[in-house]
Amino acid sequence: MSSPIIEKNNQDHSPEELTGWLKERIAEHVQLPAAEIDPDVPLANYGLDSLYALTVVTEIEEHLGLTLEPTVMWDAPTLNALVEVIRAELAHAA
Amino acid sequence: MKTQLPAAPDAVAPHRADAMERLFGDPRDPGNPLGFTQILAADERAEMFAAGEQALDAYGLNAEFVPPQYGGRLTRLDELIEIMRSVYRRDPCLGLGYGVSSFIASVNIWTAGNDEHCRQVAGMLLDNRKVSVAYHELAHGNDMAGTEFEAMPGPDGLLLNGRKEIITNLQRSDAVVMFARTDARPGPRSHSQILVDKSRIPDGRMRYLPRFPSVGMRGVQLGGVEFDDCPLPADSVVGRQGLGLETALKSFQITRTTLVAMFTGMLDTGLRTTLRHLKSRKLYGRTAADIPQVRSVLAGVHADLLLCEAFSTVAARAIHLVPAETGIYAQAVKFFVSKVLMDAMHRLSTLLGAHFYMREGDNAIFQKLLRDIQPAGFGHAARAACQVSLLPQLSLLAKRSWRDGPAAPADLFRLDADLPGIPFDRLTVSAGGRERLSRSLAPGLDAITGRDHERREIHRVGQQLTAELALLAEECAAIPASELSVAASSASYDLTHRYVNVLVGASCVELWRNNQHHPDPFFADPAWAAAALNRLTLRPGTRPENLPGPLEQRLFDELLERYESSTSFGLVRRQLADRLPKEN
Ligand SMILES: Cc1cc2nc3c(=O)[nH]c(=O)nc-3n(C[C@H](O)[C@H](O)[C@H](O)COP(=O)(O)OP(=O)(O)OC[C@H]3O[C@@H](n4cnc5c(N)ncnc54)[C@H](O)[C@@H]3O)c2cc1C
Numbered sequence: 089m090s091s092p093i094i095e096k097n098n099q100d101h102s103p104e105e106l107t108g109w110l111k112e113r114i115a116e117h118v119q120l121p122a123a124e125i126d127p128d129v130p131l132a133n134y135g136l137d138s139l140y141a142l143t144v145v146t147e148i149e150e151h152l153g154l155t156l157e158p159t160v161m162w163d164a165p166t167l168n169a170l171v172e173v174i175r176a177e178l179a180h181a182a
Numbered sequence: 183m184k185t186q187l188p189a190a191p192d193a194v195a196p197h198r199a200d201a202m203e204r205l206f207g208d209p210r211d212p213g214n215p216l217g218f219t220q221i222l223a224a225d226e227r228a229e230m231f232a233a234g235e236q237a238l239d240a241y242g243l244n245a246e247f248v249p250p251q252y253g254g255r256l257t258r259l260d261e262l263i264e265i266m267r268s269v270y271r272r273d274p275c276l277g278l279g280y281g282v283s284s285f286i287a288s289v290n291i292w293t294a295g296n297d298e299h300c301r302q303v304a305g306m307l308l309d310n311r312k313v314s315v316a317y318h319e320l321a322h323g324n325d326m327a328g329t330e331f332e333a334m335p336g337p338d339g340l341l342l343n344g345r346k347e348i349i350t351n352l353q354r355s356d357a358v359v360m361f362a363r364t365d366a367r368p369g370p371r372s373h374s375q376i377l378v379d380k381s382r383i384p385d386g387r388m389r390y391l392p393r394f395p396s397v398g399m400r401g402v403q404l405g406g407v408e409f410d411d412c413p414l415p416a417d418s419v420v421g422r423q424g425l426g427l428e429t430a431l432k433s434f435q436i437t438r439t440t441l442v443a444m445f446t447g448m449l450d451t452g453l454r455t456t457l458r459h460l461k462s463r464k465l466y467g468r469t470a471a472d473i474p475q476v477r478s479v480l481a482g483v484h485a486d487l488l489l490c491e492a493f494s495t496v497a498a499r500a501i502h503l504v505p506a507e508t509g510i511y512a513q514a515v516k517f518f519v520s521k522v523l524m525d526a527m528h529r530l531s532t533l534l535g536a537h538f539y540m541r542e543g544d545n546a547i548f549q550k551l552l553r554d555i556q557p558a559g560f561g562h563a564a565r566a567a568c569q570v571s572l573l574p575q576l577s578l579l580a581k582r583s584w585r586d587g588p589a590a591p592a593d594l595f596r597l598d599a600d601l602p603g604i605p606f607d608r609l610t611v612s613a614g615g616r617e618r619l620s621r622s623l624a625p626g627l628d629a630i631t632g633r634d635h636e637r638r639e640i641h642r643v644g645q646q647l648t649a650e651l652a653l654l655a656e657e658c659a660a661i662p663a664s665e666l667s668v669a670a671s672s673a674s675y676d677l678t679h680r681y682v683n684v685l686v687g688a689s690c691v692e693l694w695r696n697n698q699h700h701p702d703p704f705f706a707d708p709a710w711a712a713a714a715l716n717r718l719t720l721r722p723g724t725r726p727e728n729l730p731g732p733l734e735q736r737l738f739d740e741l742l743e744r745y746e747s748s749t750s751f752g753l754v755r756r757q758l759a760d761r762l763p764k765e766n
Contacts (some may be wrong), residue, residue: 138370
């Protein structure tokens, strides 16, 4: 499932870097400043569309070069929960 | 099982749809108890057509909705569609009110239910009972996430509270598949389907609402229901709790594709009725069917019908063959086919003139079908909602599918290629921006040899579409994320229109190319593909153009020939039970 164009492997993705990158993705979609997104508040509360969340997951896969369940953001509804899942996946893939 | 038909369908003709045709007989024979006269009388009374329902019981229609492992005949969606076209071309109220409302309900169960749920629903259907499906609440329309009806889990099972409205067969069904909130928190894991077996409901906890009368589908009994602290065992949850949206997104891929595909049966009757009227109508010293403008419209509508059937055939085969991609095609079919069908019926009504407005007489079936076809545009998802489902995929599609990549497998188009069973377990919530149909167009065009008028037309439109795909790939790669949901501007909605055209065009070209040895020589004739492609509206919001002269003549001749031989007008030509009026 990895993209040949944007293959980046599990190089040093600190939780801070991941959270920052994800915040940008979400903020752009819900049209809020990234700083206003609290990583402990469910993203649905900011108006994240559940279908769009499926697309964000694909972007994460391309950014990090790993494979995730398409519904991972449905099961991990906050940024912090999501970052935790991603880090576990990265560790698993390493 | 109450049917004498074989459980395993014969891979070749005779088709079970032919059995349905014979069972219902000539719809225009006034002495036929299953004909239009009786169908219209039931419609006037806003009742289901009782004799028709008995005939469908005798045929065992419900068995067509049940997979073979549960005792039914649901193996191929293209066959189901064809059988249902024979029903829809006579009485769409039977199509929906006898048939597909139970089909939608059961597809939820085949997709996500456990073995016990599947057996239970199969048992009801094979016993000629009805199962309703209740997603809709008046307060929320298409906004499923807004669902308020709840089935909250507690220590003693579920507690049902709230209402569902405008639900087919709600009162006369044995069970209802209900979309319910099972978690108070917002988000996509807060809903579940609940299989409500009415025999398990304690007295006094469920109340039916008065029937909702409707403009079209008048015989269909649209009901509502209200629950008040109604307990239900926890094993009524279909699949894991919280998977409701996921199950809906998967199972609707099957139903959004197939339902609107069945609706082409209505356009067949609309076209047949109009042609019949115009052939016998003498105006200005000739028949109305000889007026060139009238012929243009008829030939154009015939091409529209072929266009709809070509796209829906490919999309139905895709569910069997490339289920990972059907999240995209299903939205496209529902969005596209519904509009072409409704517009075509409207155009025919202008040819019938005052006669489309009459509720009695030879053409009365037309006004009924014109009313009955309207839910194509809003029922089981609004067209705009289908566009919105495509929007978030656009940037991924641009990156992953439109620029390069493999074409779809030839079996998707070859009608003699076998179809594996329906992969309920391999449907996915998202195609992740990967599909191969649009990329099939360019190599398909390249492979065409010969330069007759029809092939030149196929090339001309085909190349416009491949250029469109290249343009879309640029535009959509740069589209801001804020444009990828319901809040998008109408220009972004138009992107989906332009993209869907490419999918439809690829379907026409590849179906034609890959069926050169089909037993019906019409398939190998480039005229149908050229005509169908000509009817695409490349610019959103415009009307299809009249066919170029030679294609118009070819399609009109074909239409007349099929009318006179009482064969269907669609892609698959079938013998119909209609007998011709005596020529005067
Ligand atoms: C004959 C008949 C039978 C029916 N049977 C059943 C049944 O068995 N079970 C059942 O659950 N329901 C059933 N329904 C209900 C039917 O599904 C609903 O009427 C319909 O889906 C609800 O939509 P609405 O028209 O109220 O649209 P709304 O969602 O209120 O839409 C209003 C407007 O907003 C637009 N819109 C809506 N969503 C979007 C979006 N996402 N993006 C952009 N624009 C959007 C629409 O195009 C429309 O213009 C039936 C209805 C009829 C008429």
